[in-house]
Amino acid sequence: MFLAITDVYHLISFRFRSRVDPFDVLSTPMRVWPHHLDALLHMNNGVYLTLASHSRWEFVIRTGYSEIFRDLGWYGVIAGQVVRYRRGLRLWQRFTVETRFLGLDGPNIVFEHRFVRGGDVVARMVACVRMIHRTSGTVSHDALREGLHDPRITDVPEWASQWTTSAMMPMAD
Numbered sequence: 220m221f222l223a224i225t226d227v228y229h230l231i232s233f234r235f236r237s238r239v240d241p242f243d244v245l246s247t248p249m250r251v252w253p254h255h256l257d258a259l260l261h262m263n264n265g266v267y268l269t270l271a272s273h274s275r276w277e278f279v280i281r282t283g284y285s286e287i288f289r290d291l292g293w294y295g296v297i298a299g300q301v302v303r304y305r306r307g308l309r310l311w312q313r314f315t316v317e318t319r320f321l322g323l324d325g326p327n328i329v330f331e332h333r334f335v336r337g338g339d340v341v342a343r344m345v346a347c348v349r350m351i352h353r354t355s356g357t358v359s360h361d362a363l364r365e366g367l368h369d370p371r372i373t374d375v376p377e378w379a380s381q382w383t384t385s386a387m388m389p390m391a392d
Contacts, residue, residue: 241282242371245318247274251308261307268300271332271344274316278330284367288350291366293358298327298349301382306341308334314341322375323364324383326350326357329375345382 239245249270257263279285279295288294308314314336321329327347334342350358364372374380 237281238283239278239281241278241284241320241369243319245274245278245281247277247316247318249314249316251310251312251314253310255308256310259307261309264302264304267302267304267334267342267344270316270334271300271318271330271346272297274318274332275330275346275348278318278320287366292353293350293366294353295328295348295350298347299383300344300346301385302342302344304342306336306339308336308341312336321345321379322373323360324375324380325360326363327383328363329379329383331379345379347383 251262255262255266279288314334317333317335319331321331323329324347327349330346330348332344332346333340334344350363352358358366375383
C-alpha cells in the first residue's frame with residue numbers, strides 16, 4: 220500500500236518539474252521511511268530497486284522520452300539489474316539517487332543509479348530496460364537509435380556491457 224502511494228506521488232510530482240537533458244545526471248533527493256526498513260532496521264535491498272525505478276520514471280518523464288515512447292507505442296520492462304551495496308541506509312537518513320543514461324546495449328536502454336549519502340556512494344546499480352512495441356514485440360537496437368533521434372546516443376561503455384553480460388540469462392522460449 221505504501222509503495223502504491225509513493226508511486227502515485229512520484230508520477231504526479233515529476234510532471235511539474237523542469238525538463239532535463241538526457242545526458243545530465245538526474246539527482247533525486249529521498250529519505251528512508253519506516254516502510255523501507257527490513258528486520259535489521261536498515262533499508263531493505265528490494266527498496267533500492269523500487270526507488271531506482273522511481274528515479275528512472277522521473278528521468279523518462281523529465282527528458283520527454285515518455286512522450287516519444289507513447290507516440291511510438293513503446294513501453295519498457297526491466298530486462299536485468301545488477302546492484303552492489305557498500306553501506307546500509309537507516310531510518311530517516313536523507314540520500315540522493317543519481318540516475319544517468321549510459322547508452323544502448325542491444326535491444327536495451329541502460330541506466331546507472333548511484334545511491335549517495337553525504338558524498339559517499341552507498342550502492343550502485345546498472346539497470347537494463349528492454350523496450351517493447353505494443354503490437355510487435357521487442358524494439359530493435361536500430362529502431363531505438365532512430366526513435367530516440369539523438370546523435371549523442373551511443374552503445375554503453377565496455378565496463379557496463381561487461382557488468383550486465385556477467386549477470387545475463389538466456390531468453391525464455
